[in-house]
Amino acid sequence: MVIRFLQDWIQYYWVTERTATYRTIHARVRRRRNPVARWYRRRERTLLGIAGVVSFFGLWQIGSMTGLIDPFFFSSPADVVLAGFEEVRLPRFWNDVKVSAVELIIGSLAAFALAVPLGIVIGWYRRVSYTFDPWLNFFNALPRIALIPLVVLWVGLGIEMKIVIVFLGGFFSIIVPTVQGVRTVDRQMLDVARSFRASNIRLFTSLVIPATVPFIVTGVRIAIGRVLIGVILAELYAQTDGVGVMIDKAAAALRSDRLLFGVLLFTLAGIIATEAVGTLERYLQRWRPNLEAEEAL
Amino acid sequence: MAARTSRFAFFDSGLGRRLAGLAAANERVAYGVLGFVGISLLWEVASGTGLIRRSLLSAPSLIWKAAVTDFGSGAIWPHIATSLNEFGLGFLLALVIGIPLGLLIGMFRRVDYFASVLLSGIYATPKVALVPLIILVAGIGLEAKLIVVFLLTIFAVVVSTVSGVHSVAQRHLDLTRSFGASRWLVFRSVVLPSTFPFILTGVRIGAGRALVGVVTAEFLSANEGVGYYISLYGTFLDTSRVMLGIVLLGVFGVAIGEIVRLIEKRFEVWRPEIS
Amino acid sequence: MTSTDLALSARGVRMEYRDRSSDTSLVAVENVDLDVADGEFVSLLGPSGCGKSTFLKIINGLLKATAGEIKLRSVVKGREDAMVFQDSALFPWYSVLDNVAYGLVCAGVPRKEARKRASPFIDLVGLQGFGGKYPYQLSGGMQQRANLARALAVDSAILLMDEPFASLDAQTRELMQSELLRIWNAAKKTVVFVTHQIDEAVYLSDRVIVMAPRPGRIIADIHIDLPRPRQLSIKRSPEFATYENDIWRLIAGHQQATADPVQSA
Numbered sequence: 076m077v078i079r080f081l082q083d084w085i086q087y088y089w090v091t092e093r094t095a096t097y098r099t100i101h102a103r104v105r106r107r108r109n110p111v112a113r114w115y116r117r118r119e120r121t122l123l124g125i126a127g128v129v130s131f132f133g134l135w136q137i138g139s140m141t142g143l144i145d146p147f148f149f150s151s152p153a154d155v156v157l158a159g160f161e162e163v164r165l166p167r168f169w170n171d172v173k174v175s176a177v178e179l180i181i182g183s184l185a186a187f188a189l190a191v192p193l194g195i196v197i198g199w200y201r202r203v204s205y206t207f208d209p210w211l212n213f214f215n216a217l218p219r220i221a222l223i224p225l226v227v228l229w230v231g232l233g234i235e236m237k238i239v240i241v242f243l244g245g246f247f248s249i250i251v252p253t254v255q256g257v258r259t260v261d262r263q264m265l266d267v268a269r270s271f272r273a274s275n276i277r278l279f280t281s282l283v284i285p286a287t288v289p290f291i292v293t294g295v296r297i298a299i300g301r302v303l304i305g306v307i308l309a310e311l312y313a314q315t316d317g318v319g320v321m322i323d324k325a326a327a328a329l330r331s332d333r334l335l336f337g338v339l340l341f342t343l344a345g346i347i348a349t350e351a352v353g354t355l356e357r358y359l360q361r362w363r364p365n366l367e368a369e370e371a372l
Numbered sequence: 373m374a375a376r377t378s379r380f381a382f383f384d385s386g387l388g389r390r391l392a393g394l395a396a397a398n399e400r401v402a403y404g405v406l407g408f409v410g411i412s413l414l415w416e417v418a419s420g421t422g423l424i425r426r427s428l429l430s431a432p433s434l435i436w437k438a439a440v441t442d443f444g445s446g447a448i449w450p451h452i453a454t455s456l457n458e459f460g461l462g463f464l465l466a467l468v469i470g471i472p473l474g475l476l477i478g479m480f481r482r483v484d485y486f487a488s489v490l491l492s493g494i495y496a497t498p499k500v501a502l503v504p505l506i507i508l509v510a511g512i513g514l515e516a517k518l519i520v521v522f523l524l525t526i527f528a529v530v531v532s533t534v535s536g537v538h539s540v541a542q543r544h545l546d547l548t549r550s551f552g553a554s555r556w557l558v559f560r561s562v563v564l565p566s567t568f569p570f571i572l573t574g575v576r577i578g579a580g581r582a583l584v585g586v587v588t589a590e591f592l593s594a595n596e597g598v599g600y601y602i603s604l605y606g607t608f609l610d611t612s613r614v615m616l617g618i619v620l621l622g623v624f625g626v627a628i629g630e631i632v633r634l635i636e637k638r639f640e641v642w643r644p645e646i647s
Numbered sequence: 648m649t650s651t652d653l654a655l656s657a658r659g660v661r662m663e664y665r666d667r668s669s670d671t672s673l674v675a676v677e678n679v680d681l682d683v684a685d686g687e688f689v690s691l692l693g694p695s696g697c698g699k700s701t702f703l704k705i706i707n708g709l710l711k712a713t714a715g716e717i718k719l720r721s722v723v724k725g726r727e728d729a730m731v732f733q734d735s736a737l738f739p740w741y742s743v744l745d746n747v748a749y750g751l752v753c754a755g756v757p758r759k760e761a762r763k764r765a766s767p768f769i770d771l772v773g774l775q776g777f778g779g780k781y782p783y784q785l786s787g788g789m790q791q792r793a794n795l796a797r798a799l800a801v802d803s804a805i806l807l808m809d810e811p812f813a814s815l816d817a818q819t820r821e822l823m824q825s826e827l828l829r830i831w832n833a834a835k836k837t838v839v840f841v842t843h844q845i846d847e848a849v850y851l852s853d854r855v856i857v858m859a860p861r862p863g864r865i866i867a868d869i870h871i872d873l874p875r876p877r878q879l880s881i882k883r884s885p886e887f888a889t890y891e892n893d894i895w896r897l898i899a900g901h902q903q904a905t906a907d908p909v910q911s912a
Contacts, residue, residue: 100708100717123485131490148509205403210411216625218584220591221599221618224606228614229428303498308588311504319501326504334505342497349496543736550707550730551753551801561749565740639740 150332155339158332172340174316175306178234179344182241183302190249191291197250198257199283211254215247219301220308227312237309237317244305249294256290257283292356299348303341430611435619438612452620454596458514459586462521466578470529471571477530478537479563491534495527499581503588512593520585525578532577536570537563568639576632583625653720654805654837655683655706660715662701662863674862675701676712681856681865685720685804688831688838690848690855694898698863699841703730703807706839720804726754728805729798733813735790737782743793744769744778750801768796771830788819795827799834808840812847824850825879832876845898849873849890850882857894859901867897 115122132152138144139151146154162168197204197211219240226239260283268282310319318337325333412432418424419431426434442448477483477491503520510516540563548558590599602617662676676698683689691699704710706717707730719727729750737746748765752758769778772792782790791811798806812820824847831838842848848855849871857867873886881887 100719119482120485123482124489127486127488127490128493130486148505202399202403205400206407206410208400209404209408212629213622213626216580216629217618217622218580218587218625220584220587221602221621223591224602224614225611225618227606228609228611300498304500304584307498307501308584308591311588311592322501323504326508329508331505331508338497338501341501342493345496345498346493541736543732543734544738546709547732547736548753549709550732551750552726553753557753561741561752562738565738 147329148331150335154332155335158330159336159339162333162336168321171316171318171321174234175310175318178237178241178306178309178317179302182238182305183245183298185238186242186245186298186302187249187295190246190294191253194250194253194291195257195283195287198254198287201258204254204258208254211247211251214243215251219244219247219305220312223309223312232313232315234316236313237306240309241302241305244301245298248298248301249291252290252294252297253287256287259290260286288359289356292352292359295352296349299345299352303345303348307341427609427611430615434612435615438610438616442613442616448601448616451596451598451601455586455590455598458517458589458597459521459582461514462518462586463525463579463582465518466522466525466529466582467575470526470574470578471533473526474530474533474571474574475537475563475567478534478567479559484534488534491527491531495531499524499527500584500588503585503592507589507593512595516593517586517589517597520589521582524581524585528578528581529571529574532570532574533567536567536574539570540566569636572632572636572639576629576636579628579632580625583621583628587621652685653682653718654685654687655681655720655839656718657681657702657706658716660702660705660717661713662698662705662710663713676705677862677864679715679863679865683805683837683839686835686837687854688840688852690840690842690852691858692842692845692848692855692894693858693863694843694860694902696860696863697858698860699858700809701863703809703839703841706805707807726801726803728807729801729803731791731795731798731806731808731811733810735782735787735794737790737793737797739782741781742778743774743780743782743785746782746793747778747796747800750797754801765796765800768800769793771799771833772796773826786819788815788823791815791823792826795830799830799836804837806836806838808838810841810843813842820847821879827851828877845891845894846882846887849887849894850877850879855890855894857897859898866901867894869894 135144135149136151136153139146139149139154150158197207222243223236223240226236226243230236230239264282264286306317307319307322310317311323314320314323318340322334322337325331325337415424415429416432419426419429419434477487502523506519506523507516510519544562544566545558548562553561586597587599587602590597591603594600598617598620602614602621605613605617658680660676660679660681661674663672663674665672679698679702681689691702693699701710705712706719707728709730721727737743738749741749744762744765747769748758748761751761751764756764766778769775772795774789774792774796777785777789777793782793785793791814794811798808812823815823828851840848840851852871855867855869855871856865857869858864859866869890871890873881873884873890
């Protein structure tokens with residue numbers, strides 16, 4: 076049952092009169108708001124949100140058409156969409172998408188598969204985590220793009236290089252929060268489990284891992300952004316195949332509409348991935364009232 | 373672990389806790405240094421015995437030598453200065469504009485509704501993808517890098533700040549209403565202090581992204597800067613210098629992160645959730 | 648009642664929440680009439696959902712009532728009433744002194760003077776020397792004392808207290824009750840105190856207003872005829888027990904009579 080305040084549809088106001096000694100507060104019925112206003116108020120949030128998006132694209136389009144914004148450099152929403160239609164017809168485009176997707180998926184999966192177990196092990200043994208902390212923090216704070224020339228020296232300019240860059244981006248983003256998550260497992264719960272003579276394995280599966288999950292999820296969230304950036308940067312450097320290269324080539328060809336279409340694709344990928352993680356998170360944490368993982372980071 | 377803490381359980385404050393804290397902190401530092409030194413030694417040995425090819429991974433001694441050379445001759449300073457300059461200007465500008473903007477958006481519900489869909493969308497876009505476009509528009513010089521740093525930082529700062537304003541504890545706001553505080557006073561005394569930790573988080577995230585932006589821009593088109601340095605020596609196959617550049621960037625990234633974390637810790641008590 | 652020594656006078660106060668879609672309404676407070684004399688200590692007592700906190704918030708202005716009228720004795724300047732919240736809601740980024748001075752700052756007093764005026768109240772509630780500390784350094788009981796000091800510093804005629812000791816452990820709570828009476832004696836305010844604990848209400852008040860839920864309304868106005876000043880030991884006296892029993896039976900009987908198996912809202 077939803078309870079809404081009476082004030083929503085009948086307006087009240089306070090009348091305060093100061094007499095010599097008393098201040099009076101009383102409620103009085105004012106008037107009924109008209110139904111249009113009522114409808115608006117209920118949907119205000121979505122309406123304004125839509126208005127915001129529409130204004131943005133509208134201003135962009137108008138600016139581009141009137142020449143206020145140089146259409147050469149910034150294109151226009153319409154052009155980007157058209158470029159999109161043009162692109163999806165080309166086999167080259169789908170090849171690019173496939174290459175980028177492969178890099179993304181293999182790199183991310185490898186990163187996740189390695190970072191989580193390693194992170195848990197490192198986090199569990201306090202001294203081990205102390206030992207590796209500086210290195211992990213160093214690589215996490217390092218812009219991974221700086222590693223590209225190095226990786227190129229190792230594996231050349233092919234698809235392996237890009238996968239490695241993607242992997243590195245995801246790996247460090249996930250492992251650092253995981254280690255932290257394992258380290259901050261509630262001491263009280265540990266004591267309870269130990270007092271019941273829980274074996275180490277049971278301790279792990281029933282306590283440590285569920286408690287660490289929010290941290291891992293936070294890491295995955297950060298990793299999404301980093302992984303996408305990794306794909307773009309690696310492809311920009313290697314200049315072979317992929318949506319990132321498509322962007323660069325479009326820039327060189329002064330086709331900003333194609334460029335922005337490529338950017339749009341990455342945005343979509345990011346949004347989809349974020350939503351997926353969000354849903355997964357909600358599923359895994361049905362039992363949780365709130366998350367302290369965000370705070371801890 | 374359990375045995376250690378129980379020994380000090382008798383001292384509920386003061387000396388016992390202080391000692392335990394010191395021991396723990398020292399342990400952390402000790403193992404950290406051990407890890408650093410240990411791996412460096414392993415690395416050096418592996419490279420010296422030929423286990424790892426010098427051309428691939430270089431060696432600490434070689435990197436050190438390259439550092440001495442380039443720092444000594446002064447060749448590297450202009451690169452560092454350029455990168456710092458590009459980063460610093462764009463970053464500060466983004467803070468000066470982004471923080472008030474974030475506060476505004478957070479505080480006025482209607483503005484928030486209007487902007488939030490757009491903000492999340494742009495935040496989700498990997499703005500590095502726009503670097504080629506920016507370079508196209510703004511050319512090879514300082515402006516392009518400034519724009520990159522500015523864009524990358526500002527969205528992180530704004531989104532974080534807005535989230536911070538939204539998380540002001542309702543009971544604090546009730547209290548201000550109960551005592552009849554003016555809007556300006558509420559802003560000064562509740563909203564700002566409450567939001568501050570979130571602003572710091574935004575600064576930290578923004579700084580990380582800005583650093584990536586600077587390096588990317590320098591990779592793609594520049595003739596100065598640490599990023600340029602790395603890519604240049606990459607083409608020369610000078611692994612030691614490439615590593616040196618990487619180390620510099622990493623140190624810088626860690627430094628910024630630590631500074632922000634220190635500030636965060638200093639104001640930790642401001643967080644509304646007192647346990 | 649027209650006597651000018653009434654601090655608060657409420658007539659017909661009603662608070663109704665209506666659900667638009669299913670067209671049902673929840674009456675949180677129904678038709679409350681209440682007079683509180685100057686300097687009186689009055690408790691609103693009842694189980695959860697009886698509207699006592701709602702009524703308090705209406706007096707304070709945090710909620711707007713659906714109907715009714717409340718008269719508050721004016722002071723020359725500033726607010727007539729000050730509220731002590733259930734959770735201390737001290738600002739963690741302000742020192743204790745700044746927190747206690749906050750009410751004054753809200754009223755427009757410049758910070759320096761506000762601090763000066765707030766200082767004696769810190770001593771009054773027993774927090775001497777803690778002015779420079781921060782809330783995280785204080786225990787729960789001490790935080791509530793600071794909370795109280797803040798409301799006192801505003802120097803309003805009326806003090807509204809919304810279950811201020813609910814989050815404290817039993818011993819601290821008893822201590823705070825006795826402290827409150829001491830402070831009330833010293834500060835000479837009118838207090839409207841909300842609680843669900845019978846012994847607390849009987850110990851502290853001159854009058855206990857018993858309320859019942861669904862809809863929230865007053866079912867009894869009991870004058871507590873125990874001598875003042877009251878020590879904690881009075882809680883063990885037979886007269887005290889009689890009051891407690893009577894009130895308990897009143898509430899329990901009422902719950903029986905209006906027992907509905909269906910939970911509303």
